[in-house]
Amino acid sequence: MFEKEAISITEQIEKLKSRGLIILPEDEAEHHLSHISYYRLGEYWHSMQEDKEKHLFKANSTFADVMALYNFDRELKLLIFDVIEKIEISLRTQLIYQVSHEHGAWWFQNFELFDDSQALVKTLANLEEELSRSKDPTIKNHYRKHKDDKRFPPSWKSLEQTSFGSLSKLYGNLKHTVKSKDGVAKFYGAVNHTFLPSWLQSIAQIRNYCAHHSRLWNKNLPGAPKLLPNPPNAWVKDVPQQHEFQKLYVHLCLMKYLLNVVQPENQFTEKLEELMKKYPNVDPFALGLKEGWNIEPLWKK
Structure with a gap:
């Protein structure tokens, strides 16, 4: 049974950071995630993950690179x-x-x-x-x-x-x-x-x-x-x-x-x-x- 709950944009950002994605203030991640869904952007950061089961990012993966791909x-x-x-x-x-x-x-x-x-x-x-x-x-x-x-x-x-x-x-x-x-x-x-x-x-x-x-x-x-x-x-x-x-x-x-x-x-x-x-x-x-x-x-x- 699917049990995940919706999370706030702030929580989305913290989750990405905890998994190793580098997010800087100038990346304006909150703004981008307010207009492009976490799920949609996930199609672009998926290739940056070294452990796709645990969703852990490769070293030096950045939110800026995600947005560049998008x-x-x-x-x-x-x-x-x-x-x-x-x-x-x-x-x-x-x-x-x-x-x-x-x-x-x-x-x-x-x-x-x-x-x-x-x-x-x-x-x-x-x-x-x-x-x-x-x-x-x-x-x-x-x-x-x-x-x-x-x-x-x-x-x-x-x-x-x-x-x-x-x-x-x-x-x-x-x-x-x-x-x-x-x-x-x-x-x-x-x-x-x-x-x-x-x-x-x-x-x-x-x-x-x-x-x-x-x-x-x-x-x-x-x-x-x-x-x-x-x-x-x-x-x-x-x-x-x-x-x-x-x-x-x-x-x-x-x-x-x-x-x-x-x-x-x-x-x-x-x-x-x-x-x-x-x-x-x-x-x-x-x-x-x-x-x-x-x-x-x-x-x-």
Whole structure:
């Protein structure tokens, strides 16, 4: 039975000190713990503990280092979220454009085009909920003008309202016989339908972490994206291996690969370099960043 009681911020600070964490007056620990929960910050000081059963800290562990990790992670998520936004808007545009031209405005309701009917039912249910909540005047005006049409609004209206996760599932669920599924993949340099769905699934998961302010630094990520054996666009020479996929680096590489199509003159490399320089105490290997990552062909572009 769980028996721990809530403790005051003063008691939280004293507990951390008793376990060996160095907290100085200038660290403003009381202020930070008033705005960032003890439990949330614990995800960052966990790696500083030499005895994780007794929660005892390694020598010279400081609260300032904890806050540096927290702030690094926050800024990293803001950078990644900005990159994913660009990829998401582009993917939405291409998916709507290419499949609508091949199979009409309501292709996303055509069960004959999809492999998994149950998955499509769930996606459409989520979409219906999103449309019902939408305050977008385009959606409201469509329903007002077309009261007798029981279908969803056409794809270029409906799919602007759906989440990136639902969008990636919709794309992945398309049958391989849908030519535009390959067309979208080729547009992004992903060759064919075999690879892109796993990339999008990976990116959608990371987007959720960013949106819900979950830790990305030193996180073991789920999923195993399929990598192209011979990418047509600039890629890395030191290709991440399967056991490295739990680290963020391979997922950052996929984002960069797509972003180089979406925004060829992007500054992702420079901004990531600046972030690493700003927080020199952050171990790049906790993200899976390899030595010389920024001079790889992919990142030099």
